[in-house]
Amino acid sequence: MLNTATKTEATDAQQELTDGFHLVIDALKLNGINTIYGVPGIPITDLGRMMQAEGIRVLSFRHEQNAGYAAAIAGYLTKKPGICLTVSAPGFLNGLTALAHATTNCFPMILVSGSSEREIVDLQQGDYEEMDQLAIAKPLCKAAFRVLHAADIGIGFARAIRAAVSGRPGGVYLDLPAKLFGQVINAEAGRRSLVKVIDAAPAQIPAPSAVNRALDVLKGAKRPLIILGKGAAYAQADDAIKSFVEKSGAPFLPMSMAKGLLPDLHPQCAGAARSTVLKDADVVMLIGARLNWLLSHGKGKTWGEAPKKFIQVDIEPKEMDSNVEIAAPLVGDIGSCVAALLAGMGNGWTAPPAEWVNAVRTKRDENVAKMAPRLMNNNSPMDYHGALGVLRTIVKERPDAILVNEGANTLDLARGVIDMHQPRKRLDVGTWGVMGIGMGTAIAAAVETGKPVLAVEGDSAFGFSGMEVETICRYNLPICIVIFNNDGIYRGTDVNAAGSDPATTVFVKGARYDKMMEAFGGTGVNATSPDELKRAVNAAMDSGKPTLINAVIDPAAGSESGRIGNLNPQSILKKK
Numbered sequence: 001m002l003n004t005a006t007k008t009e010a011t012d013a014q015q016e017l018t019d020g021f022h023l024v025i026d027a028l029k030l031n032g033i034n035t036i037y038g039v040p041g042i043p044i045t046d047l048g049r050m051m052q053a054e055g056i057r058v059l060s061f062r063h064e065q066n067a068g069y070a071a072a073i074a075g076y077l078t079k080k081p082g083i084c085l086t087v088s089a090p091g092f093l094n095g096l097t098a099l100a101h102a103t104t105n106c107f108p109m110i111l112v113s114g115s116s117e118r119e120i121v122d123l124q125q126g127d128y129e130e131m132d133q134l135a136i137a138k139p140l141c142k143a144a145f146r147v148l149h150a151a152d153i154g155i156g157f158a159r160a161i162r163a164a165v166s167g168r169p170g171g172v173y174l175d176l177p178a179k180l181f182g183q184v185i186n187a188e189a190g191r192r193s194l195v196k197v198i199d200a201a202p203a204q205i206p207a208p209s210a211v212n213r214a215l216d217v218l219k220g221a222k223r224p225l226i227i228l229g230k231g232a233a234y235a236q237a238d239d240a241i242k243s244f245v246e247k248s249g250a251p252f253l254p255m256s257m258a259k260g261l262l263p264d265l266h267p268q269c270a271g272a273a274r275s276t277v278l279k280d281a282d283v284v285m286l287i288g289a290r291l292n293w294l295l296s297h298g299k300g301k302t303w304g305e306a307p308k309k310f311i312q313v314d315i316e317p318k319e320m321d322s323n324v325e326i327a328a329p330l331v332g333d334i335g336s337c338v339a340a341l342l343a344g345m346g347n348g349w350t351a352p353p354a355e356w357v358n359a360v361r362t363k364r365d366e367n368v369a370k371m372a373p374r375l376m377n378n379n380s381p382m383d384y385h386g387a388l389g390v391l392r393t394i395v396k397e398r399p400d401a402i403l404v405n406e407g408a409n410t411l412d413l414a415r416g417v418i419d420m421h422q423p424r425k426r427l428d429v430g431t432w433g434v435m436g437i438g439m440g441t442a443i444a445a446a447v448e449t450g451k452p453v454l455a456v457e458g459d460s461a462f463g464f465s466g467m468e469v470e471t472i473c474r475y476n477l478p479i480c481i482v483i484f485n486n487d488g489i490y491r492g493t494d495v496n497a498a499g500s501d502p503a504t505t506v507f508v509k510g511a512r513y514d515k516m517m518e519a520f521g522g523t524g525v526n527a528t529s530p531d532e533l534k535r536a537v538n539a540a541m542d543s544g545k546p547t548l549i550n551a552v553i554d555p556a557a558g559s560e561s562g563r564i565g566n567l568n569p570q571s572i573l574k575k576k
């Protein structure tokens, strides 16, 4: 049923009316969008209240950036656009980093921001929170729209939803000026103006010739490798992808958020033999993975000397040849492409040479065995491996829990150590390696899936969104945060040679992040050994109560920038 504003005698005693507020709510509900992440204020405070009254879940955050990261990951998990709702200028700008992050990561998200009076903004006459938000948002998202008339709200949301989820998904900006909300129109006209988006993300079927070309290249491989990206995880074509990889017999390498799409302990998983497979493969098939910096652009030392052929499966034609020549581009949605590949393989597909498969497996088993003893140490203070060994076991025992992960060493080492067992259970910093996704991501993961969440956070990384522990307590979400507290960024041991101030990378020594959680009624634990950590995490996951565990890590244990220290520019000048 459409909402209607109360009859206004002043206009027409007989006429049933609706307004901008209600049309926004109706447009969302009509399209099955029932969760909003945001921060209230002028001009959207009442909108939030009314949404809540109408049964939409509105989660109020402490900072828009965190609400934005929540919306972005909600989009990734559900394939429906995650909505972030903000006030004008400063709130909008706070949400913008997340919008750009969503676009870069191909997550469907809509940043809906209230804005100030167009007539005043455009003449730059100094309105309350004056800013030309549409112009600023445009270069940072896939599409940007502004609605000026209540009768266009339905179309505005339809365009935003379709733009966010169709083709390669991404961030969309929707600008709603304050005046729009109070605009009144005839309720029946309002009802008719709404648009239910039909087939918002249509299947994009690959050309049969492109499927055959891809299979021919794969068939010709002596040392094939399949790389699964988060695009493959997003597609929710889990069974087809698993069947395809298994039928191909090729080793596979999951990118960070594709871990678990096939279990990390699968016999074909080459995660622990990454450098070997990248160097030695002769045919590389990318499924929903891009040849960006995370794969060294498909060239250089990482990729070895031997010539390689690439097959790339992606929904975006422009992705092909982005860094190196793609011998077999396969453009279409991943579900359709993988189904077509499977059909084209028939029943007589020949497995890759046993020599290659065995070589990869041997290397993987060697590397796993090398790491094993380090994961079992019970040192206090902990090193990364001792702490992660415990968390690895806990995640294995609770495979449907969602792991959120950010930091430098905390991220890179956790990615390597913690095996994932189910699709879309690992959520992290994404393409940019952005710090600050932690609490927003954890909140949306809990809200959207109803599953318990384990957030493994560097102490610096956590600081970017730490105030949201109050949000977690307020909504009583089943989130257990483990802070790898090494007193700083990368390490806690840097010294400022000039004396006076602390070094730029260090924090207060011996800080007790667990006390922050206690301030809001959650459980706080200080853990100084892997045994203590294990007990505390298990108790938190069993209870489902908001918990923060301050895991004390040796300040000297980490390395500069984790695994990507080579990206730091170097000064050729001698130190003075």
Ligand SMILES: Cc1ncc(C[n+]2csc(CCOP(=O)(O)OP(=O)(O)O)c2C)c(N)n1
Binding pocket: 406, 407, 408, 409, 410, 411, 433, 434, 435, 436, 457, 458, 459, 460, 461, 462, 484, 486, 488, 489, 490, 491, 558, 562
């Ligand atoms: C938004 C943003 N700001 C700054 C950075 C640079 N940066 C990369 S990792 C990191 C923090 C690493 O420290 P921590 O989270 O404590 O992890 P540790 O290596 O100490 O385990 C920072 C600030 C970033 N990636 N993103």
Ligand SMILES: [Mg+2]
Binding pocket: 458, 459, 460, 484, 485, 486, 487, 488, 489, 490, 491
């Ligand atoms: Mg740290």
